[in-house]
Amino acid sequence: MRTVLLIGVGAGDPDYVTVQAVKALNRVDVFFVIEKGAEKDDLIELRRRILSDHVPGGGYRVVEARDPERERVGLDGVAYRATIEQWHEDRTDIYERLVGGLGDGEVGAFLVWGDPALYDGTMRILDRVTARGSVAFETEVIPGVSAISALTAGHRIPLNRIGEPIHITTGRRLGAALVDGALPEGFDNIVVMLDGDLTFTKLSEPDVTIYWGAYLGTADEILVAGPVLKVAGEIESVRAEARARKGWIMDTYLLRRG
Known part of the structure; x- marks a missing residue:
């Protein structure tokens, strides 16, 4: 066999x-x-x-x-x-x-x-x-070490908060779920993968922090974190430069409300 x-x-x-x-x-x-x-x-x-x-x-x-x-x-x-x-x-x-x-x-x-x-x-x-x-x-x-594990390790944060669920989705599905630029009610910890449309730039909610990472675990690793309304532009710029330089990009991020 x-x-x-x-x-x-x-x-x-x-x-x-x-x-x-x-x-x-x-x-x-x-x-x-x-x-x-x-x-x-x-x-x-x-x-x-x-x-x-x-x-x-x-x-x-x-x-x-x-x-x-x-x-x-x-x-x-x-x-x-x-x-x-x-x-x-x-x-x-x-x-x-x-x-x-x-x-x-x-x-x-x-x-x-x-x-x-x-x-x-x-x-x-x-x-x-x-x-x-x-x-x-x-x-x-x-099994292997996932991008999510590498992301949270890089930012030195736990994935979970006590008593709160974790949602893992794609940029496509997140974009469809946004309500006037806000995360759905009860979705306070969202891991987003495969987001070529940079859905986080569509957020207008002030109380959301983003923990973003690209090329996780490699010598080219890039990490950015902060209130999404303040750092979205920085992430978009850094991401575009990195993709142009390498010809590809693999990135993921965690959105956390509160």
Whole structure:
């Protein structure tokens, strides 16, 4: 039986790799690397460094594949879901071919940025491969340090406050939930991921603090915090400069009322 490992390697710092992950790395026969364009080559380089540091004996193969392009659409929910569905189907074709290339009894692995269970689609794509029934394999998941953990550690704050819930969402969903520039009632601690529209700039509520971070855990890490009405412009400027310099950006933030 083939085995596929989803190994969380943390949000950027190679030292985020856990002891459990190191043990898993040394079981692997084939590492699958999904390329996301030349501008993100440093993400591939980080994976190479992890393998060099933690699997010094080598003896493994690396198989690369290009991530399919996803059509970008506006905020229409039906169109958005249709493009995501097609993108997932295209990725399933690629993952099915990769996993099907494993020999009987071999172990393959995807090195997942952050944690495989938090805002990463690899697990869902492998479920789709399983549902097709053409390739038999078992899946194991090794958790990693998430971007949220790296964000709160960088700002030296706890994620939770006593007796208050935490909400994790996207910029798209947050934008749809704002009421005249204010957060919804009862949503006092909101972690926002995947916000290319900079939804925090649409806030008009004075009693909200933002804790923002980009390239978390890497040498390029940027952290900004303060009342959102005072620092939104700074974050927008810093973010634009960093994205122009590197060609890509990965960022997340926590909005906290009160």
